[in-house]
Amino acid sequence: MPVDTLITHGRIWLGKDDGFAESLAISDGKVLASGTTAQMEALAGPATRRIDLAGRFAMPGVCEAHAHLSSYGVGLLRDVDVSPDRVSDMAGLLDRIRARAAQTPKGGWVLARGYDHTRLAENRHPHRSELDAAAPDHLVWLTRTCGHMAVASSAVLAQAGIGHNTPDPDGGSIARDAQGLTGLLAENARFPVMALLPELTVADYVAGIEAGGQDMLRYGITSHMDAGVGMTSGMTELLAYQEAEATGRLPLRSTLCLMGDKDVNIFDEARAAGLKPQSGSDMLRYGPVKFFTDGSAGGYTAAMSRPYEGTTSTGLFCLSDAECDALARRVHDAGFQMAIHAIGDAAIEQVLNAMERAQTANPREDARHRIEHCGWLSAAQMARMARMGVWPAPQPTFMYYFGENYLQALGPERSAFAYPMRAFVDAGLNPSASSDCPVTPMNPFAGIANMVTRKTRTGVVIGPDQRLTMAEALHCYTAAGAFATHDEERRGRLVPGQFADLAVLSQDLFTAEPESIAATTCVMTVLGGEVVWRAEGV
Ligand SMILES: [Zn+2]
Structure with missing residues (x-):
C-alpha cells in the first residue's frame, strides 16, 4: 500500500495497551504502521510527504464523547458571552448585556449565555429587574452555564404568559421571592420562552x-x-x-x-x-x-x-x-x-x-x-x-x-x-x-x-x-x-487500520508537572493524515 504521509521524530502515545512510537506511516487517511523513524522511512515512496514532530508529544485525537457542538457554535456566533472567563460580578455581566442592547434594534432579543452564579462576586442569580434596567427596550434571555436554567426579563415573561399565579409545570420550577417572579426558570419552565426565541x-x-x-x-x-x-x-x-x-x-x-x-x-x-x-x-x-x-x-x-x-x-x-x-x-x-x-x-x-x-x-x-x-x-x-x-x-x-x-x-x-x-x-x-x-x-x-x-x-x-x-x-x-459510540474499531488508538487522527501537544503529558497539565495546549491537529490546524510558528 502506498504510504501517503510519514509522521516522524515524535514521542507518539499510541493507546493504553499500545505503547509509544517515534513515527507513523499513513495510507489513505489511516495508520498503516508505527515504529522508529528509520523503520517507517523504509516504507516511504517517492510521493510520500513528511510531518516532522521535532520531538514533540502526540496522542490519538481527542474523542469528545458528549458535547453540544451545534448549540455551542450558534451561541458562539450569536450570544453574549457572560461566562466566568469574561465576567466576575453582576455589574460586569449587566455591562455586557447593556452593550449588546445598544447594538440591537429596540424590541429585539438580547441572548446571553454562560453565567455561573457561584462564580459571580454576589453569589446569586441575576434578577429580572436587573435585566430590565440594563436593557429596558429589549427582550433579555440569560442562560446559565449548565443550560438547564435561565433568567428572563419582565417583558419576556409577559410574552411567554408566565405571571405571578402561573403554577410550576411538571418537571420545572418558576422561582419567586417576596416581590413575585425573580425571572429564573428551571428545566421545563423554560419551554414557553424557548418557543418564542428567533428561529435558527x-x-x-x-x-x-x-x-x-x-x-x-x-x-x-x-x-x-x-x-x-x-x-x-x-x-x-x-x-x-x-x-x-x-x-x-x-x-x-x-x-x-x-x-x-x-x-x-x-x-x-x-x-x-x-x-x-x-x-x-x-x-x-x-x-x-x-x-x-x-x-x-x-x-x-x-x-x-x-x-x-x-x-x-x-x-x-x-x-x-x-x-x-x-x-x-x-x-x-x-x-x-x-x-x-x-x-x-x-x-x-x-x-x-x-x-x-x-x-x-x-x-x-x-x-x-x-x-x-x-x-x-x-x-x-x-x-x-x-x-x-x-x-x-x-x-x-x-x-x-x-x-x-x-x-x-x-x-x-x-x-x-x-x-x-x-x-x-x-x-x-x-x-x-x-x-x-x-x-x-x-x-x-x-x-x-x-x-x-x-x-x-x-x-x-x-x-x-x-x-x-x-x-x-x-x-x-x-x-x-x-x-461509547461503537467506534472502537475506527478511532481512538493509533494502530493499523484506525484513522490517522492525532493531537500534537505543547508538552509530554507523561512527564508534565501535575500543576501544569490543565494549561497544556494543542500545537497541531491531524485528521485522516492531513494537518487541519497548527499553532503559529509550528
Ligand atoms: Zn449535555
Whole structure:
C-alpha cells in the first residue's frame, strides 16, 4: 500500500495497551504502521510527504464523547458571552448585556449565555429587574452555564404568559421571592420562552458547526458526539450537519445523538425518513438517542435519593417511571443505543430500571446503552451497571469547574465519590470523558488534569481515591470515547487500520508537572493524515 504521509521524530502515545512510537506511516487517511523513524522511512515512496514532530508529544485525537457542538457554535456566533472567563460580578455581566442592547434594534432579543452564579462576586442569580434596567427596550434571555436554567426579563415573561399565579409545570420550577417572579426558570419552565426565541436556520447551524468545530480542532479534538441533536431547532439541526458535510464545512468527525424525548423528539421523524442505527460516513455518523430524566447537581435539580445540603429538596424528575420506561422501549426496540441524561442517584435508578425492563422484554446483544453524566451513584448501582452492560459518560471537567459548587450543594462525603473515575475503571465500566461543552469549556486538558489530580480549578482536592494514571485518563478521552459510540474499531488508538487522527501537544503529558497539565495546549491537529490546524510558528 502506498504510504501517503510519514509522521516522524515524535514521542507518539499510541493507546493504553499500545505503547509509544517515534513515527507513523499513513495510507489513505489511516495508520498503516508505527515504529522508529528509520523503520517507517523504509516504507516511504517517492510521493510520500513528511510531518516532522521535532520531538514533540502526540496522542490519538481527542474523542469528545458528549458535547453540544451545534448549540455551542450558534451561541458562539450569536450570544453574549457572560461566562466566568469574561465576567466576575453582576455589574460586569449587566455591562455586557447593556452593550449588546445598544447594538440591537429596540424590541429585539438580547441572548446571553454562560453565567455561573457561584462564580459571580454576589453569589446569586441575576434578577429580572436587573435585566430590565440594563436593557429596558429589549427582550433579555440569560442562560446559565449548565443550560438547564435561565433568567428572563419582565417583558419576556409577559410574552411567554408566565405571571405571578402561573403554577410550576411538571418537571420545572418558576422561582419567586417576596416581590413575585425573580425571572429564573428551571428545566421545563423554560419551554414557553424557548418557543418564542428567533428561529435558527440551517445556514445558521452550518455556520455554527463550522466555527465551533474549528475551536474543537484547536484543542486536539478530532471527533465528538453531539449529545442532543434537535434539542433547540428540531430537524434543522440534523439537516445542518448533513449540509455541513456535503459542502466541506464539517471540521471534525461527528456522531449525532438524536433527541428522542417526550416533547423534544426528532428520533421518530428521522427514523421514518430511513435513518439506521450506527450508519453514516467516515465524517458523519448516526449514533444513540437521548432523553432527559433530571437536571443538574449545581442547579440543585438533579434527582437525588437524599436532600441537597441545607434543604429538604431532592431535585427534579423530568419523567414518571412509566414515561421513562416507554421512551426507553421505543429506542431499544428500534435497535438504537440509548444515551440517557441522569445525574443524581435517584434518576440513575429510574434509568437502570427502565433499561433492565427494556432488555428483559427484548434481549439485545451489546446494545451498549449509556448514562450521560452518571455523576452521583452508589457502588451497588455501579455493580448493577457492570452486570447489565450499561456504560457511564461522565464529565471530569464538571469536577474541575464545579467542584466547589458540589461541596456546597451535596457536602464533602457525597462529592468525594462524584464522577468517580477510579471506581468506574475498576468496575470495568470503561468510562469515556467529555466536557458537555458549552456547559464547561471544551478544553480536554482541564478534564485530564482533574482525572489525575482530582483537583478543582482553584486547587481543592475532592476525592483523591478517584485519581487515574495518565494512561488511564488519556484512554478515557480517546479509545473509551470511541467505544461509547461503537467506534472502537475506527478511532481512538493509533494502530493499523484506525484513522490517522492525532493531537500534537505543547508538552509530554507523561512527564508534565501535575500543576501544569490543565494549561497544556494543542500545537497541531491531524485528521485522516492531513494537518487541519497548527499553532503559529509550528
Ligand atoms: Zn449535555
